[in-house]
Amino acid sequence: MRVTDLRATPVAIADPPLRSAFGLHAPFALRTIVEVDTDEGVVGVAETYGGDAPLRALDAARALVIGRDAYRLTPLRVELDAARRPAEERPWEARGFAAPALFSAIEVACLDAIGRQTGRPVCDLLGGRVRDEIPFSAYLFFKHAGDDEWGEVMSAEALVGEARQMRERYGFGSLKVKGGVLEPDREVAAMRALREAFGPSVPLRLDPNAAWSVATSTRIAEELAGTLEYLEDPTPGLDGMAKVAERSPIPLATNMCVTAFEHLPAAVAKRSVSIVLSDHHMWGGMRATVELGRLCRVFGLGVSMHSNSHLGISLAAMTHVAAAVPELTYACDTHYPWQTDEVITGGKLRFHDGALPVPPGPGLGVELDRDALARLHERYRGTDLRYRDDVAEMRKTDPDWRPHVGDW
């Protein structure tokens, strides 16, 4: 099954003014919809990061992909591998969009095509599902008031309200809070308010995105013992995390200091983290995520799943890969409830009791809505956003603002 074309369509999707340690989400999040045509008539789709860098990378890689057998992608992975060539021979490399991300977009689209051709769901191509439904967590954000129905959420009380609404609408059984926004002790109070409101049967997580110092992280880990399921990236770097981990009664998770396979040996040696957040977009694809699961099990690490603002194609892919990774025992993160736009037919995928069933049907189990794609692409063309910059967005309302990086 030869790939006859590779298309990348950039889109801009509405995004509420969500806060994080980095700053503020812009009114639009950028994504790229990838399609591979094949000589057997099926078309495979994928969704990846947005903006200039992925577009440049996908365009530069086009010649490497066209003509290739969709079943034979490992050689492409080897070719794209940054370590094997000098930089001038790697035109597909782009800041913020490394070879694993590029490979992932191509792999997901090819697996979708193979699934469509063989009539099998993508998770079957990865060894088969170990669960039929994937539990996701509510992803709670502090946020500014904006053109959305959620209003301003900048207090513990408002966060509890947001959580209540998320649970009512989607049935999420776990709550993750994007922290690093309020002064640390106020975030402790917010987590306690969530525990108070929902009780111990609802696991809670907090992710300050490395805004805190080692001392603050350690103190808060002790204070929140018994309250948090895990604490994600309280402080920057493997060494800082290792210092916190040494005394923390709460498992530490990461999506910042371990974001690629090559970070794992040092993380294991230093005992920096207990849980790695997988993300097939970032870690090199769906097969790579299965491999990450094995590796984590072997080295005694837990596996959870990370998310960025995304549409239904990414959500379907996340669901398939989560179904195929036995080690992924935590509810997965997803920004999906925050996105009102969609590029798949039938509207947004629906959570039941906080979980998403593996989409039935072949491939990823979703169909591209070409009208919606055209609309969201037009919106991309109409905005001048070409990369994500939460700092710049935040400075529009607070010119002196700068992110906390391990100093709070």
Added chain:
Amino acid sequence: MRVTDLRATPVAIADPPLRSAFGLHAPFALRTIVEVDTDEGVVGVAETYGGDAPLRALDAARALVIGRDAYRLTPLRVELDAARRPAEERPWEARGFAAPALFSAIEVACLDAIGRQTGRPVCDLLGGRVRDEIPFSAYLFFKHAGDDEWGEVMSAEALVGEARQMRERYGFGSLKVKGGVLEPDREVAAMRALREAFGPSVPLRLDPNAAWSVATSTRIAEELAGTLEYLEDPTPGLDGMAKVAERSPIPLATNMCVTAFEHLPAAVAKRSVSIVLSDHHMWGGMRATVELGRLCRVFGLGVSMHSNSHLGISLAAMTHVAAAVPELTYACDTHYPWQTDEVITGGKLRFHDGALPVPPGPGLGVELDRDALARLHERYRGTDLRYRDDVAEMRKTDPDWRPHVGDW
């Protein structure tokens, strides 16, 4: 594609009187031919270890396999995983044939079936080949005279003759010697004779199967610096190997102290070895071997491939998996030239310049010869061999014989 039946047929295949540190090969090596029938008419085959234990295990697992979708095996792997149930609930567990070996036999047969159904070679189901031909090494043995054309090989000179013949017939570009048989210094002399005879362009390996002490291993590693590509399992255990590795100028490889994923963390921490010998039969299957490749790359370990006495189904599977693992950069071991029997149609697979092309055609690319299978099964029934016991075989000619285990 549902599995409708699982059949295991034990066979006994002629085996020459090959020597190793454990003793002497019996006149027959035992293997098991596994078949899965499916409701789509295709039958998948696999080959695994022989004798009572695999038969018992495969029989006990039959109920777990029948009715299962051949695409959905990861849940079976999880179910078979020894760590998850008390021993009395694991009737498929058998000494010398652990859950990963059992799962591997089932997985290979199912992947063969999927490949036949979809018209794809098995390596395409693993991500695709990174090489079209798999280099194998000549597997040189010291041996007794027997009912074979090789004669007695118990000296350096005879070993050079054996190597010459292996190279002439099959074109092997690498030479592996099963050591631990002659007094260590005589094996050093044999390796030097091979180097003398074939020159530095022919990589040499020596595998004393942990017969030597740390002191002997260290001394010989220093003596053979520049002569060996790698030294395999000179001494027992991760700690012993680590002591040798600390001073050895030659990379150490293993198929004895790291034979399962759970051995890797300690091996990495102790720096016991540089190269892990994969074996899909032992490590839990073909996908597991791909995962092992990734894990080894991440942790800076090289990957080679181990072999036991085997037929063409195993060789085909080894070739497919080797094609799909980028990290497998060493010529693979194979006992295949020592086996005169075969269970596939068309006779024995043929090496070209020491390499085997990935078999064309769907699945593993080999067809079971049912007459040959019946003959070799009859031979199994006619012998009382039910497990491999090289010590007992050796004692038939030398009643006082006992293996060297780290004491030579």
